[in-house]
Amino acid sequence: MIREHDAIVVGAGGAGLWAALELAKAGVDSAVLTKLYPTRSHTGAAQGGVCAALGNQEEDHWEWHMFDTIKGGDYLVDQDAAEVLAREAIETVIELEHMGLPFNRTPDGKIDQRRFGGHTRNYGEGPVMRACFAADRTGHMILQTLYQQCVKLGVKFYDEYHVVDLLTEGGELGSGGRAAGVVAYRIADGQLAVIRSKAVLLATGGFGRMFRVTSNAWSLTGDGVSLAYRHGLPVQDMEFYQFHPTGIVGLGILLSEAARGEGAYLLNKDGQRFMERYAPKLMELAPRDMVSRAIVQELRAGRGIDGKDYVYLDVRHLGRQKIDEKLPDITDFVRVYQGIEPYTDPIPIQPTAHYAMGGIPTNIHAQATRDAANTVVPGLYAAGETACVSVHGANRLGTNSLVDLLVFGRRAGRQMVLDVKGQDMPDVTDAAAEPVRAEIEALRARPKGERKEAIRKELADVMMDDVGVYRTAEGLESARTKVAELRDRYQHVSIDDKGTTFNTDLLEAREVGYLLDCAETMVAACINRKESRGAHSREDYPERDDVNFLTHSLATKGADGAVALDYKPVTITKFQPKPRVY
Numbered sequence: 001m002i003r004e005h006d007a008i009v010v011g012a013g014g015a016g017l018w019a020a021l022e023l024a025k026a027g028v029d030s031a032v033l034t035k036l037y038p039t040r041s042h043t044g045a046a047q048g049g050v051c052a053a054l055g056n057q058e059e060d061h062w063e064w065h066m067f068d069t070i071k072g073g074d075y076l077v078d079q080d081a082a083e084v085l086a087r088e089a090i091e092t093v094i095e096l097e098h099m100g101l102p103f104n105r106t107p108d109g110k111i112d113q114r115r116f117g118g119h120t121r122n123y124g125e126g127p128v129m130r131a132c133f134a135a136d137r138t139g140h141m142i143l144q145t146l147y148q149q150c151v152k153l154g155v156k157f158y159d160e161y162h163v164v165d166l167l168t169e170g171g172e173l174g175s176g177g178r179a180a181g182v183v184a185y186r187i188a189d190g191q192l193a194v195i196r197s198k199a200v201l202l203a204t205g206g207f208g209r210m211f212r213v214t215s216n217a218w219s220l221t222g223d224g225v226s227l228a229y230r231h232g233l234p235v236q237d238m239e240f241y242q243f244h245p246t247g248i249v250g251l252g253i254l255l256s257e258a259a260r261g262e263g264a265y266l267l268n269k270d271g272q273r274f275m276e277r278y279a280p281k282l283m284e285l286a287p288r289d290m291v292s293r294a295i296v297q298e299l300r301a302g303r304g305i306d307g308k309d310y311v312y313l314d315v316r317h318l319g320r321q322k323i324d325e326k327l328p329d330i331t332d333f334v335r336v337y338q339g340i341e342p343y344t345d346p347i348p349i350q351p352t353a354h355y356a357m358g359g360i361p362t363n364i365h366a367q368a369t370r371d372a373a374n375t376v377v378p379g380l381y382a383a384g385e386t387a388c389v390s391v392h393g394a395n396r397l398g399t400n401s402l403v404d405l406l407v408f409g410r411r412a413g414r415q416m417v418l419d420v421k422g423q424d425m426p427d428v429t430d431a432a433a434e435p436v437r438a439e440i441e442a443l444r445a446r447p448k449g450e451r452k453e454a455i456r457k458e459l460a461d462v463m464m465d466d467v468g469v470y471r472t473a474e475g476l477e478s479a480r481t482k483v484a485e486l487r488d489r490y491q492h493v494s495i496d497d498k499g500t501t502f503n504t505d506l507l508e509a510r511e512v513g514y515l516l517d518c519a520e521t522m523v524a525a526c527i528n529r530k531e532s533r534g535a536h537s538r539e540d541y542p543e544r545d546d547v548n549f550l551t552h553s554l555a556t557k558g559a560d561g562a563v564a565l566d567y568k569p570v571t572i573t574k575f576q577p578k579p580r581v582y
Helices: 014-025 064-070 079-099 139-151 223-230 288-300 322-328 328-338 402-421 430-445 452-466 473-490 506-530
Strands: 002-011 030-034 156-159 163-169 178-186 192-202 241-248 265-267 311-314 348-355 367-369 376-382 551-559 565-570
Touching: 002 014, 002 178, 002 402, 014 030, 014 139, 014 192, 014 402, 030 163, 030 322, 064 079, 079 139, 139 402, 163 192, 178 430, 192 223, 192 402, 192 430, 223 376, 223 506, 223 551, 241 288, 241 328, 265 367, 265 402, 288 311, 288 348, 322 430, 328 348, 376 402, 430 506, 452 473, 452 506, 473 506, 506 551, 506 565
Parallel strands: 002 030, 002 192, 030 156, 178 376, 192 376
Antiparallel strands: 163 178, 178 192, 241 348, 265 311, 311 348, 367 376, 551 565
16 A cells, blocks of 8 residues: 655654654645654754854854854855855744753853854854853754654654655656655564655765764664665765764764863873864864864874873863763763763763765755756755755864754755645555565575675774775775675675564665665765865875865766766855865
8 A cells, every 4th residue: 555645754853853843834744754763863962052143142143153164164065055054043043942942041041152163253263152052962952842843733753664765756866757755664564665755855864884983873874865876866075074073982972072162171191282283273172174183193193192092081170060060961971981080080082983064965945956957856855964955065063963954954844845735646656665675575585695794894994994084095995995895795695584573684784785875975986086175184185176176076876886976066155265274
């Protein structure tokens, strides 16, 4: 039996939930599909804040936020999108407050704000308080608030439905076809559901699980990005992947930039605040790509703690009251996972794979596009980390992830409301599920073969070692060879669980395939970008090259299965590229 809704949202993080709210308020028949229970979505892991130029603590203006976003992204940001982000950040944060989000407050009752990396006053003069926050659990509060509003408005949820394919009408998405719905695997019993729809929003998050050390949840495997890629769409700017400077050593669990926003120090083995060597004006509040590179350089120079591969994050001088009021969660993480008391001891940290700047290309209305001319794909939308608008360019500014998913999740929902009016329901048959059913059954029936765990581990190792904070031609070519080998081995992967009831073994095997898609596009784009820009740092090409590479990359799956690369210009409106110093 085919189910149908006028609009489908895939993913129940902040972007998906706000889009669902807009659809519900407009009375559009819609539904949210999510492979996790909604409040387990990864938006809930965001800690430090959501930025908006409210000016509650210091003078601030959206134009300054726009500039910081563009400069932070090393001028690869589309400036029309950055203006939308900075302008609408203010109203979306206030709207969230009116929904009931419990922000920290100033003494006179306004939303409290604190400093964050790369946030400046007057176009770079010095730091400014722009990050609105709810202690260090801001993303958790956003997720809970939006979910409560969705429940209030009666949003339809398909919980624990893992979307395994996109439906199209009139050809593939990359060659003129229209999005027509999804095929979803019901985790409880293994049944495939065919759901047709006039509009599909992909809001499935990022793909950090391709790296060995990552802040990303186990579920962030690039599902939406991969499925769009498999149906002929390009993926944009995949070479740009942000490493957050302060992850728990070995585990990668994030210790929020909020700590540095509140005044924490980074120290090397000699007790030096080494950021004075790399960003003398902003110190620890420089953008994340710069701080991560600084840490790696300290380690290479032998200034890691006890000669090991980490440095210290020090909050001791902040005092117990500030730590308890402003940083309760991350300090508890330190106690639980490291056995350290942050009141009295510095915290061992190292860079952790954190955020994908690249993804499905969209315009400022969250409509997916299919080529360098920004041709809209009818019926398909993307928002949040799955999408590349591009407001993050080569390096995302701290707290802009939450602003991105709020602003463009809301925009996606409103655009879908407009677009479904007068549209006919696409023509979809029960047979639409057969290709993916055949893939699943072949995987389930294969008696023996490669272990998905081994492939996933080897992928994580090569991506961390060769496609990490620093990159070289030799390392990238080695990674390309290894990813191709893993791709071949993946064709023979087998699973132990042959059943249908909560078969996570099967779904995790499919997720490895999604990660391989994302990895091969990332490596190909990295090899071809012979410059250093933002989070893409080539040791063999250490300078930014605006003559040849002030462009967005587009990676498409070629007819032979290989990655084909194309490029499109960056939209520049107000701020011409300048040297990026802090």
